[in-house]
Amino acid sequence: WLIESLLAPEDALRARAGEIARAAAARDPAEPWGQLVARLEEPGAWAVFDSDGRLLFDSSGSPVAPAPRERPFEILRDAASGRRAAVASAAFESPGGRGTVQLLAPLPDTDGAVLRLRCAIVLAALLAFALGGALSWLAARWTMGVLGALAHAVRRMAGGNEALRARSARSDELGELGRAVDELAESLSAALRELRDERDLLSDVLETxxxxxxxxxxxxxxxxxxxxxxxxxxxxxxxxxxxxxxxxxxxxxxxxxxxxxxxxxxxxxxxxxxxxxxxxxxxxxxxxxxxxxxxxxxxxxxxxxxxxxxxxxxxxxxxxxxxxx
Incomplete structure (x- = not known):
């Protein structure tokens, strides 16, 4: 629908339908419709309906819209031929009565374009999914590498290496995590020193x-x-x-x-x-x-x-x- 709307010259088609409607309003009832066609030199197919919806004239012989349309502009498909056409409608009033002019402008075949666009969208989605998956995998590997190094340092700290620190120079969340681990290690080292001092003091008291x-x-x-x-x-x-x-x-x-x-x-x-x-x-x-x-x-x-x-x-x-x- 979007492609067809872009391809259909709505303003120009409605303006031309209005011109035909004005010409039909000024037409002499005795004048054949064919003379009006020759005078207007309209290359597109157009049809005229009376106020009751009966077809009065059709320049193409097989109208896309076999009945007057309520909307001033529509995009229709012929059920028999599968053709697509933009239809502009304009009402007129002549001495012979009221009627409606419909101007039909065939549209290029958009099925292929739509199919190609859908294929392109699907392909782009697949490429985006693959690229996103690859980037996610790389980001996960990179993050796991940083976290693995941090976990190794924490395990060594837990194993008794109190002097070891992560000392992360990063400015992101992982860097904040590393610095938080270092602060925790400092607090634990201070607490362990106090406990060892108290233990040594108690041992000295018991020994003496x-x-x-x-x-x-x-x-x-x-x-x-x-x-x-x-x-x-x-x-x-x-x-x-x-x-x-x-x-x-x-x-x-x-x-x-x-x-x-x-x-x-x-x-x-x-x-x-x-x-x-x-x-x-x-x-x-x-x-x-x-x-x-x-x-x-x-x-x-x-x-x-x-x-x-x-x-x-x-x-x-x-x-x-x-x-x-």
Whole structure:
């Protein structure tokens, strides 16, 4: 329709139809229509209809539009021949009555042009689709390459390389992502340094404590023992993950641990083993770990031994004083 509209000279055709209509209005009713045709010298086919729609004259013998058209301009196809024509209509009024003039201008064959245009559109669409797919594939490969390098750097950071950074110089979204990863890595490195400092400080405190320290996890198994407790009780090297009762065979200690889960408790215990000791133990739940316990041991073996010696000495002196002879 668009091609046919471009090919059809609508304004010129309607103007020529108006001229024929004016000539038909001024025609003498006795004048044959053929003389009007010769006078007008109109090369195109035109037809005249009366007010009732009857064909009065047809210059071609086979009109494309066998009836008067309501619109002043249309593009029609002859059902028999398949011809396309632009039809311009103009009304007139003569002494013989009212009528309508229709001027028909055959159009070039547009079917081939339409077919070629459709083929061109389909081919262009296929080329655009292929080009878009190729560009998308290249863009995806390029993006995946950048993301792959960034992912590799992140994996190396996660593996312990805290000094590695993406250091992206790009100004697009991928560059923003790289810089965000670098900022995250800086924050994590700072947090890890603080955690290591706190861990080292805690280790130093536990190493220098004279009292024995035993840390139990949420499952009641040993997680940490300081050197003072190892030396105090001559504990074996591998105690991590074992139950306290397996290492320190004391039912009194087990009862103390049970009480400590409800409230902080302390007790004086006699711990058997290679080096039996008498200790003052205090156990309390760890506030930051659900179910964990912290147990401290103060060796009072020598104190109790001195107290025994003192009692024996006082008893002996008292006995000697009572029985001097």
């Amino acid at each position: 404590l004279q009292e024995g320290v035993l840390v139990l996890g949420s499952q009641g198994r040993i997680e940490r023992v300081n050197p003072a407790l190892r030396e105090m009780l001559l504990l074996p090297p591998e105690v991590h993950g074992r139950l306290p009762l397996e290492v320190l065979r004391s039912s009194d200690l087990q009862e103390l641990l049970v009480r400590a889960r409800r409230a902080p408790s302390s007790a004086e215990l006699e711990l058997p083993g290679i080096k039996p000791r008498r200790v003052l133990a205090r156990a309390a739940a760890l506030g930051t770990r659900q179910g964990g316990l912290l147990v401290t041991f103060v060796d009072i073996t020598n104190v109790r031994h001195l107290e025994t010696l003192r009692r024996d000495f006082v008893a002996n002196v008292s006995h000697e004083l009572r029985t001097p002879l």
